[in-house]
Amino acid sequence: MNGSQRGLLITLEGGEGAGKTTAAGHIRAWLEDRGRTVVSSREPGGTPIAEQIRSILLDPESKDMGPITELLLMFAARSDNLDQLIRPNLEAGFDVLCDRFTDASRAYQGAGRELGLGPVDLLAQVVHSDVTPDLTLLLDVPVELGMERVGKRGVAPNRFELAKHDFFERIRQGYLAQAKSEPDRFVVIDATQPLEVVEKAIEQALETRLGKKL
Ligand code: Z5A
Numbered sequence: 447m448n449g450s451q452r453g454l455l456i457t458l459e460g461g462e463g464a465g466k467t468t469a470a471g472h473i474r475a476w477l478e479d480r481g482r483t484v485v486s487s488r489e490p491g492g493t494p495i496a497e498q499i500r501s502i503l504l505d506p507e508s509k510d511m512g513p514i515t516e517l518l519l520m521f522a523a524r525s526d527n528l529d530q531l532i533r534p535n536l537e538a539g540f541d542v543l544c545d546r547f548t549d550a551s552r553a554y555q556g557a558g559r560e561l562g563l564g565p566v567d568l569l570a571q572v573v574h575s576d577v578t579p580d581l582t583l584l585l586d587v588p589v590e591l592g593m594e595r596v597g598k599r600g601v602a603p604n605r606f607e608l609a610k611h612d613f614f615e616r617i618r619q620g621y622l623a624q625a626k627s628e629p630d631r632f633v634v635i636d637a638t639q640p641l642e643v644v645e646k647a648i649e650q651a652l653e654t655r656l657g658k659k660l
Pocket residue numbers: 460461462463464465466467468469489490520545546547548549550551552554555595596599604606607637638639640641644
């Protein structure tokens with residue numbers, strides 16, 4: 447029930463082109479069909495300040511940015527998203543659907559940039575010790591397939607998309623390791639399948655994991 451109860455935080459994770467943005471629309475509609483009010487966000491971004499930080503992070507001109515700067519900017523954006531959007535909406539009883547959250551920092555900065563989980567978990571403790579996703583859907587695709595999908599969009603690559611294959615492979619393995627270590631929070635979806643099959647798998651995960659809370 448929305449209103450008096452805290453809303454649910456659902457996060458979407460995965461490598462480039464896994465289908466998170468596509469899935470977000472489907473999840474939102476599924477929840478709304480059940481009478482829920484859903485607020486969407488994305489990271490980095492979601493608020494005016496965080497969107498400005500996103501521009502710096504994705505700009506290919508920021509090519510000299512070091513991994514610690516990158517991590518701190520991710521958490522600066524996240525902190526604003528939490529203050530302005532995530533916490534107030536959860537407290538108002540609305541569900542928040544976020545395209546990426548701290549697991550992306552674990553995968554991209556922790557595994558991809560090889561900072562390890564220590565600094566990520568430390569910042570997570572500082573920034574949101576009070577907030578953990580109720581459910582995290584990890585859309586998993588091999589790096590090549592994700593890149594192929596992104597390539598078809600015909601949009602200029604952002605700073606992350608210019609990285610080498612090894613970086614994306616570490617990210618994929620980082621995500622899968624996280625999912626394995628927190629099986630109660632994560633559901634891994636095989637996102638290589640046709641869209642209708644992926645959507646069915648997502649619906650099943652929502653029903654199984656959140657059914658009783660709705
Ligand atoms: N980043 C980070 O490093 N650390 C952090 O803490 C956070 C983020 C939070 C911005 O993310 C960047 O920030 C990101 C990680 C880093 N790296 N990059 N770039 P983003 O989420 O904005 O960017 P993204 O991951 O590149 O998203 P994306 O490319 O938009 O991918 P997507 O949302 O997962 O995919 P999509 O747009 O839904 O689908 C891609 C295409 O595939 C599209 O044409 C779809 O129609 C198609 N598609 C989707 N599903 C299917 C299926 N099942 N079959 C066939 N085709 C499909």
